[in-house]
Amino acid sequence: MIYLDNAATTMRKPQEVVDAVVAAMGSLGNAGRGASAGALDAGRVVLRAREAVATLLGCPRADHVCFSANATAALNAALSGLVGPGDRVVTTVLEHNSVLRPLARLADERGVEVAYAGCDAYGFLDMDELERLVTPGTRLVAVTHGSNVTGNLVDVARVARIAHAVGALCLVDASQTAGAVPLDMAATGVDVVCFTGHKGLMGPQGTGGMAVADGVDVRPWAEGGSGVHSFERRHPLEWPTRLEAGTLNAHGLAGLAAGIAFVEKNGGPAAVGAREHELARRLWEGVADVPGVTVYGGWAVAPERCGGIVALNVDGLDSAEVADALSSGWGIACRAGAHCAPLMHRALGTEQQGIVRLSCGWFTTENEVDVAAAAIREIAAG
Amino acid sequence: MIYLDNAATTMRKPQEVVDAVVAAMGSLGNAGRGASAGALDAGRVVLRAREAVATLLGCPRADHVCFSANATAALNAALSGLVGPGDRVVTTVLEHNSVLRPLARLADERGVEVAYAGCDAYGFLDMDELERLVTPGTRLVAVTHGSNVTGNLVDVARVARIAHAVGALCLVDASQTAGAVPLDMAATGVDVVCFTGHKGLMGPQGTGGMAVADGVDVRPWAEGGSGVHSFERRHPLEWPTRLEAGTLNAHGLAGLAAGIAFVEKNGGPAAVGAREHELARRLWEGVADVPGVTVYGGWAVAPERCGGIVALNVDGLDSAEVADALSSGWGIACRAGAHCAPLMHRALGTEQQGIVRLSCGWFTTENEVDVAAAAIREIAAG
Numbered sequence: 001m002i003y004l005d006n007a008a009t010t011m012r013k014p015q016e017v018v019d020a021v022v023a024a025m026g027s028l029g030n031a032g033r034g035a036s037a038g039a040l041d042a043g044r045v046v047l048r049a050r051e052a053v054a055t056l057l058g059c060p061r062a063d064h065v066c067f068s069a070n071a072t073a074a075l076n077a078a079l080s081g082l083v084g085p086g087d088r089v090v091t092t093v094l095e096h097n098s099v100l101r102p103l104a105r106l107a108d109e110r111g112v113e114v115a116y117a118g119c120d121a122y123g124f125l126d127m128d129e130l131e132r133l134v135t136p137g138t139r140l141v142a143v144t145h146g147s148n149v150t151g152n153l154v155d156v157a158r159v160a161r162i163a164h165a166v167g168a169l170c171l172v173d174a175s176q177t178a179g180a181v182p183l184d185m186a187a188t189g190v191d192v193v194c195f196t197g198h199k200g201l202m203g204p205q206g207t208g209g210m211a212v213a214d215g216v217d218v219r220p221w222a223e224g225g226s227g228v229h230s231f232e233r234r235h236p237l238e239w240p241t242r243l244e245a246g247t248l249n250a251h252g253l254a255g256l257a258a259g260i261a262f263v264e265k266n267g268g269p270a271a272v273g274a275r276e277h278e279l280a281r282r283l284w285e286g287v288a289d290v291p292g293v294t295v296y297g298g299w300a301v302a303p304e305r306c307g308g309i310v311a312l313n314v315d316g317l318d319s320a321e322v323a324d325a326l327s328s329g330w331g332i333a334c335r336a337g338a339h340c341a342p343l344m345h346r347a348l349g350t351e352q353q354g355i356v357r358l359s360c361g362w363f364t365t366e367n368e369v370d371v372a373a374a375a376i377r378e379i380a381a382g
Numbered sequence: 383m384i385y386l387d388n389a390a391t392t393m394r395k396p397q398e399v400v401d402a403v404v405a406a407m408g409s410l411g412n413a414g415r416g417a418s419a420g421a422l423d424a425g426r427v428v429l430r431a432r433e434a435v436a437t438l439l440g441c442p443r444a445d446h447v448c449f450s451a452n453a454t455a456a457l458n459a460a461l462s463g464l465v466g467p468g469d470r471v472v473t474t475v476l477e478h479n480s481v482l483r484p485l486a487r488l489a490d491e492r493g494v495e496v497a498y499a500g501c502d503a504y505g506f507l508d509m510d511e512l513e514r515l516v517t518p519g520t521r522l523v524a525v526t527h528g529s530n531v532t533g534n535l536v537d538v539a540r541v542a543r544i545a546h547a548v549g550a551l552c553l554v555d556a557s558q559t560a561g562a563v564p565l566d567m568a569a570t571g572v573d574v575v576c577f578t579g580h581k582g583l584m585g586p587q588g589t590g591g592m593a594v595a596d597g598v599d600v601r602p603w604a605e606g607g608s609g610v611h612s613f614e615r616r617h618p619l620e621w622p623t624r625l626e627a628g629t630l631n632a633h634g635l636a637g638l639a640a641g642i643a644f645v646e647k648n649g650g651p652a653a654v655g656a657r658e659h660e661l662a663r664r665l666w667e668g669v670a671d672v673p674g675v676t677v678y679g680g681w682a683v684a685p686e687r688c689g690g691i692v693a694l695n696v697d698g699l700d701s702a703e704v705a706d707a708l709s710s711g712w713g714i715a716c717r718a719g720a721h722c723a724p725l726m727h728r729a730l731g732t733e734q735q736g737i738v739r740l741s742c743g744w745f746t747t748e749n750e751v752d753v754a755a756a757a758i759r760e761i762a763a764g
Binding site for chain 1: 383385387390391393394395399400403404407408409410411412415416417418419420421450451452453454455457458478479480482483484486487490578580586587588589590603604605606607608609612613615616617627628629630631632633634637702705706709715716717718719720721722723724727733
């Protein structure tokens with residue numbers, strides 16, 4: 001199989017990640033629950049994962065890295081915990097449903113006002129419109145670091161400056177970029193970063209979380225067992241407990257820490273991202289001028305702001321037909337259809353056709369993208 | 383190490399569980415995201431886990447088994463999704479903070495009225511008081527299937543009858559019992575069962591969920607990507623998607639299915655629970671008459687309603703001192719202190735001292751509990 005669906009999950013994991021999970025499953029108790037050797041070992045594993053994420057994201061406080069099941073859980077918690085009744089939130093048409101739907105709920109249930117900045121014809125965020133929308137009194141600006149449809153990147157440092165200029169907070173959805181695009185919270189001023197563990201960080205599924213800048217208050221989302229302050233009626237507010245109710249996935253977090261270590265060992269997000277970028281560029285070059293192929297995203301105009309994705313369609317074919325042909329003809333795994341980003345599809349005019357998304361990862365080879373490009377050419381030739 | 387903290391997590395996992403996770407980490411894509419072979423394989427793994435849970439719990443519909451990070455997440459979702467403004471909920475002093483705190487929040491935020499049924503001197507639920515509290519108009523009765531402090535079991539079939547007599551729903555927290563105490567939703571009429579995967583089901587951490595009877599409506603908790611209906615503004619209401627936002631932990635769920643298969647292979651929850659019960663009884667018999675040892679729970683009066691736990695204190699010693707002595711002197715891992723069940727500790731008068739909880743699992747041996755009993759006797763002798 002040629003696996004080009006790394007934007008959905010990095011299916012191939014480093015051996016170190018598998019080994020770390022296996023070791024954890026043979027030795028760990030319940031982190032933060034008692035003082036037995038197994039419980040303390042689990043606590044240390046979780047702490048190492050916190051420190052790894054904090055270092056990766058430039059988050060000054062490891063105890064402000066809070067783990068959850070996935071990026072969606074973190075985004076629900078962060079948005080609900082930051083935004084109050086009647087607040088104004090500015091977001092973008094690039095966002096995934098994991099941002100859009102929690103905001104829609106806040107609009108319905110708390111009267112939150114949500115404004116959406118658009119994009120240009122290539123799918124790049126319209127930063128000028130965003131700046132106009134971020135009016136004084138705005139509570140939060142929530143943006144993706146990279147579109148999960150096109151791979152187009154967002155200058156989150158600039159978004160943070162725009163937000164801070166009016167006293168708003170800046171939340172970044174790094175689901176598509178953590179581990180593959182550098183992000184330094186301290187340097188950029190980004191207030192909250194939500195991430196998943198099973199994509200660019202190469203960890204297991206069931207891991208993710210948020211990193212929160214010092215002084216930013218995120219109210220608890222789930223409440224429950226905390227291992228500390230058992231006699232408090234409501235969930236404790238201390239970090240990181242406030243955003244972690246119930247047993248942590250220490251088995252998975254052992255793997256996440258190993259995944260981050262693998263990224264760092266290979267040069268960190270800049271180097272890993274550069275490799276994925278070069279593979280995607282090679283793929284794009286193989287299909288860019290093919291008659292009948294429409295490529296979305298910014299490769300033709302600003303490749304330096306593109307990630308490891310090539311998003312395309314073949315004229316006259318539903319995206320699922322192309323994906324099926326790639327699979328049956330060449331053993332290529334990719335993703336077609338809608339990508340949980342409805343406003344992005346509307347902006348690109350691909351609500352009906354969907355989009356064929358080919359996404360590269362660390363383990364993707366040049367030969368694999370060459371095969372994929374040749375396959376697309378053959379499909380387009382009919 | 384002698385591991386007697388199985389009520390916190392079953393640290394030792396069957397080899398089949400580890401093997402299943404390793405296989406999953408080498409082959410699965412993102413369940414429900416696209417139609418690539420890896421994504422479809424992940425979907426099949428998740429479906430098998432759903433079917434395994436549904437069979438185990440007697441839930442007629444596998445698509446009403448919804449997975450989450452842990453039992454706490456499931457309980458937050460279930461309680462929030464079942465209870466509306468001004469509703470009346472009856473619960474018990476046996477509950478864990480994963481039930482008590484979400485209910486406290488609903489009381490604060492939605493004006494929900496919460497009543498607490500007490501227990502007798504042995505920690506058994508006062509079923510008569512519960513029945514009195516379940517008045518007409520009560521929306522929900524939420525009870526644990528077994529106390530995480532004492533191991534005392536609750537007759538949930540009777541609770542369900544009491545609830546249904548006034549038109550209320552019955553939610554059971556099976557965190558401590560799933561896999562070790564039979565529970566048949568169809569036979570008992572229990573409406574919602576919340577469970578964790580990493581205790582009696584012998585699965586990995588990061589797994590859990592809820593099983594919901596047909597016709598019971600649980601509103602969505604988290605919202606986000608669903609893999610279906612991308613263009614709906616709010617999270618889709620179809621099962622099981624309505625209670626599963628974002629990428630599922632298919633790696634962990636592969637292990638959960640293997641853990642449930644291990645339980646079934648060994649005779650199912652009745653047989654596994656009987657073994658744990660006999661081990662705990664043996665431990666109890668070794669400490670019951672020791673001067674200076676106080677045993678909590680129902681072993682002396684109704685052992686047939688006891689699980690795999692022996693909860694005790696040694697006069698004059700903080701529970702943490704006893705746990706430390708067990709660890710340093712005999713290599714015994716247990717749990718001391720408060721156990722996230724504040725009302726249970728109040729009822730037993732152990733708020734200050736805490737409780738030493740020794741909990742048996744499938745892999746516990748008779749020799750191990752004999753060593754533990756001898757150790758307690760030696761500690762009590764000073």
